[in-house]
Amino acid sequence: MNILLNVVLAVLGLLVLGAAICALFTLFTARKVAALLPPRGEFVDVPGARLHVRDAGQGAAILMIHGLGGQLAHFTYAVAGRLSGRFRVVAVDRPGCGWSTRTGGAELPAQAAALAALIDSLGLERPLVVGHSLGGAVALALALDHPDKVGGLALLAPLTHIQEQVPPVFKGLTIVSPGLRKLVAWTLAIPASIAGSARTLDQVFGPEAVPKDFATRGGGLLTLRPSAFLAASDDLQRLPASLPAQEARYGQLRVPLGILYGKDDRILDWRANGQALAAKVAGARFELIEGGHMLPITNPDACADFIATMARASGMDMEMGKGEQHTAGGVR
Numbered sequence: 001m002n003i004l005l006n007v008v009l010a011v012l013g014l015l016v017l018g019a020a021i022c023a024l025f026t027l028f029t030a031r032k033v034a035a036l037l038p039p040r041g042e043f044v045d046v047p048g049a050r051l052h053v054r055d056a057g058q059g060a061a062i063l064m065i066h067g068l069g070g071q072l073a074h075f076t077y078a079v080a081g082r083l084s085g086r087f088r089v090v091a092v093d094r095p096g097c098g099w100s101t102r103t104g105g106a107e108l109p110a111q112a113a114a115l116a117a118l119i120d121s122l123g124l125e126r127p128l129v130v131g132h133s134l135g136g137a138v139a140l141a142l143a144l145d146h147p148d149k150v151g152g153l154a155l156l157a158p159l160t161h162i163q164e165q166v167p168p169v170f171k172g173l174t175i176v177s178p179g180l181r182k183l184v185a186w187t188l189a190i191p192a193s194i195a196g197s198a199r200t201l202d203q204v205f206g207p208e209a210v211p212k213d214f215a216t217r218g219g220g221l222l223t224l225r226p227s228a229f230l231a232a233s234d235d236l237q238r239l240p241a242s243l244p245a246q247e248a249r250y251g252q253l254r255v256p257l258g259i260l261y262g263k264d265d266r267i268l269d270w271r272a273n274g275q276a277l278a279a280k281v282a283g284a285r286f287e288l289i290e291g292g293h294m295l296p297i298t299n300p301d302a303c304a305d306f307i308a309t310m311a312r313a314s315g316m317d318m319e320m321g322k323g324e325q326h327t328a329g330g331v332r
Helices: 002-036 079-083 108-122 134-145 168-173 178-185 189-195 197-205 226-247 270-280 300-313
Strands: 042-046 049-056 061-065 088-092 128-132 152-156 257-262 285-289
Touching: 002 189, 002 226, 042 108, 049 079, 049 108, 061 079, 061 108, 061 134, 079 088, 079 300, 088 108, 108 134, 108 226, 128 134, 128 300, 134 152, 134 226, 152 300, 168 197, 168 226, 178 226, 189 197, 189 226, 257 270, 257 300, 270 285, 285 300
Parallel strands: 061 088, 061 128, 128 152, 152 257, 257 285
Antiparallel strands: 042 049, 049 088
C-alpha cells in the first residue's frame, strides 16, 4: 500500500513539475512575442472593448474584420496597402483578439455592437465592411443589427452557417470548462501549438504555401499567448448561441453583398457558406477563385480587386478625398 501511495505521489509530483515548466515556458514565450510584435496602431475605447486599429488613407472608408484566432495583420500584410491609396482603410483587432481587449460578450451581436461603436467613434460614415472567415459572420451581424452603419459587405472565405463539425485544427479550442480552458491556456496550449504548427498552417493555408514572413509580418506569432487561445476558444464556443438565428435573417440584408472564396479551402466549405449565403440574399455576388482559406495573405491582388469592385457596387467614390490624411497607426 505504501509503495502504491509513493508511486501516486511521485506521478503527481511529476505532473505538477511538468505543469510548472510549461507555465514558465508559456510566460516566457508570451513576453518574447509581445516584445517582438507590439501594438503599432491606436486604441479606441468603445462599450465592451478597447479596440486596437490601424487607420490609413483617405476617402470612402473600408473596415476590415479578421477571422478566428487572427488579428489585423492578416489584412495589413498585403491587402490594406493596396487600397489605402484610394480609400480610408481601417483594420481592427476584433474584441479580445490581437491587442484588443473585451469586457463584453464574445457572441456575434456583442462584437457587432462594439464595431458599430467604433464606426461612430472614427466617423467612418457607412463603410464597406470586409470580413474574413469568422470576421465574415461578425460583418454580417453588423449589417443585420446596425444596417445604418454599413454601406456594403465584401466577404472573403466567410463563415456564414453553423458547421456540424469543428475543423480538426480547431478541436483544441473546444474545451467547455472555463477553469480547465484557462489551465490549458497557461500550460499545454502554447507548447502544443508550437509542436503542431506545421500541420496547422498546412490546413489553414493549403494548398497554398505559408509565406516565410507570416509569423512576423502576418502576426502569426501573436497566437502564442494564452489570451489568444482563450479568445479564440470563447469565439468558437459562442457561435451556436447566435449564428443559427442570424442565418434565418440573411434575407433581410439590403446592402450590396459580395462573397469571394477559394475553391480549395480546407477550413470552410464554399458551398455551405459562400454559395448558401448568396442564394439567400437578392443580388448577391459570388466569386470562386483558385486558392485556399487565407486569401488576404495568399491572394492579396484578387482580394484588393474584389474589395474595390464591391466599393464601386456600394456607390463609394474611389477618388481620394480632400483634407488631412489618416496616418495614425497606418499601414504605409
